[in-house]
Every structure is written in structure tokens, then in C-alpha cells.
Amino acid sequence: MPLELVTVLKQRKFILNVGGKKYTTSIETLTRETDTFFTALFSGRSQLAIDPNDNNIFIDRNGQIFTHILEWLRTTNYFRLQGLLEILMNECFPDGTLLQSQHKKILNQFYHEISQRWKLIYKGSRDGFHADAFHSRCNNKGATITIIQSNQNYIFGDKDDEAVCHNSSYDPIFGKGADISARNGGTSRDSHYTNFPTTYSDTTEKGDTTFTGAKKFTLLEIEVFKLV
Known part of the structure; x- marks a missing residue:
């Protein structure tokens, strides 16, 4: 020894x-x-x-x-590890500001990997809210998650290509029936709207207030993460 x-x-x-x-x-x-x-x-x-x-x-x-x-x-004591889990979960989605730790955990569960790492490839307040800025950074990037914050502090999103429409006149569109649509130009009041439910099922029966709080809404922030 x-x-x-x-x-x-x-x-x-x-x-x-x-x-x-x-x-x-x-x-x-x-x-x-x-x-x-x-x-x-x-x-x-x-x-x-x-x-x-x-x-x-x-x-x-x-x-x-x-x-x-x-x-x-x-x-x-298992609960002593909660702080560690918070740190590790935050490292899975670095640089973003919209998601809380519990959101990150749920999103990673969609991919059956709790420690799956993501890279922030687009942030509206940093890169610009116009459609060309969004699409130049987000199109054809493989698996992505798009997160939006509305003026009523609703946070919602979608994963993969369902949330990355290739229409150059729009920011992200959720669902083929434009269940949620962010128009070109970003934060203009009432320039974004929801037609939910069209493509998706409405399990809450709250209709077009389910994700955004109102049929028309003001967009405060967008973040798009790419699967690493």
C-alpha cells in the first residue's frame, strides 16, 4: 500500500x-x-x-x-440530493431563462432520458423576433423543443418539426391547423393567435385560453433548444 x-x-x-x-x-x-x-x-x-x-x-x-x-x-438521506438534481437538471438546458427545473425534467422524460442535454440555438430577445432570424437558426436542426412565453406569463411549447414551420412569413407554428401561431415581427400586441383545438385534442375544455390565456396574445420570449 x-x-x-x-x-x-x-x-x-x-x-x-x-x-x-x-x-x-x-x-x-x-x-x-x-x-x-x-x-x-x-x-x-x-x-x-x-x-x-x-x-x-x-x-x-x-x-x-x-x-x-x-x-x-x-x-x-435521499432528500439531500435534491440540490444536486437541480444543478444537473439546469445543466441539461443551459443558457435558457424560461424553463424551471420541474419543466426540464418533464421535457426530458418525453425523450426517456432524464439527463438528456440540449443546446439553446435561438432566443428571440437575443437573436431577433423576425421570422428570418427564427428559421435561419431553427430549420432542419433535427430534434428541437420550442418554448414561448406570452404576456399573461403563460409558458407553452412543442417538440420536433411540429413547432418549426417552414413558412418564411411566420415564427413558430404549433400544429398543422395553426393551433398556436406566432406571426413575423415578434412582440407586437395581438399579432399572435391560437386556434386551439384544431390539430390537438382539448382535454381541459378551456379552448383557446388553454396555452396562451387568450385567443390573441403578445409574445414576450421564444427559446428553441436542439438535442445534443
Whole structure:
């Protein structure tokens, strides 16, 4: 067994430096679960990266994420992982501002992969609300998810090509019957409208107020994500 590992094993506690963030912990805590990164690290099969100046053990990982992992190892309480799940879910849809963590989880479930990653390829307030800006960034990109926010703070969207109409005069159109249509020009009041239900079924019986709050609505933001 390497001498540096023997030294660590003799200590009741030590400092772990994870990506520059330091934690005081013990081998007992880190190896509470079997067959993990840490059980392998302290088995002698791996080389420890020990700082000769302060004897900290360095691990080149994300220190922010490790905070939640360590809390879980200390308590074995599943709910300690909720913060970690929030971070990981936010990383699945980086750079967007419309979706909450619960929305991201539901959207990824559509693709049967909770950690599926997406790339923001279009944002109306950043790239422009005109149809040519939308289509130049979103057409023929494969699997996409389009998210729209209306002036009544409704957030709605669709996935794949159903939401990316190739009509150069329009921003996204949802459904072949234009259940929801965003006209060219973006945020003009009452320039966007809904004919729901036409293509889709109305399971709520709220008709054209289901997604947008009103038949005509003002568009505040559009975000389109591409499957990575």
C-alpha cells in the first residue's frame, strides 16, 4: 500500500480539495457506499494527489456538485440530493431563462432520458423576433423543443418539426391547423393567435385560453433548444 495512503488512513479526518473547494471529512464517510469512486480511490489501486504543502487530497471534479454528494454520504438521506438534481437538471438546458427545473425534467422524460442535454440555438430577445432570424437558426436542426412565453406569463411549447414551420412569413407554428401561431415581427400586441383545438385534442375544455390565456396574445420570449 502506498505510503501516502497509509498516512491518510491513520487520520480520523482530513481535508479534501475538490476542484479548489475544500471539505473536512473522513474516509469512513466517503466510503459509506460500496463500489464507488471513493472506495476505489482509498483501496490502493489509485494514486492519491496529495498537496505536499498542506497534505490536502486533490480531486479534479466539480466542487459545487460535490457539496451535495458529501451531504448525502454524511446522512444517507435521499432528500439531500435534491440540490444536486437541480444543478444537473439546469445543466441539461443551459443558457435558457424560461424553463424551471420541474419543466426540464418533464421535457426530458418525453425523450426517456432524464439527463438528456440540449443546446439553446435561438432566443428571440437575443437573436431577433423576425421570422428570418427564427428559421435561419431553427430549420432542419433535427430534434428541437420550442418554448414561448406570452404576456399573461403563460409558458407553452412543442417538440420536433411540429413547432418549426417552414413558412418564411411566420415564427413558430404549433400544429398543422395553426393551433398556436406566432406571426413575423415578434412582440407586437395581438399579432399572435391560437386556434386551439384544431390539430390537438382539448382535454381541459378551456379552448383557446388553454396555452396562451387568450385567443390573441403578445409574445414576450421564444427559446428553441436542439438535442445534443
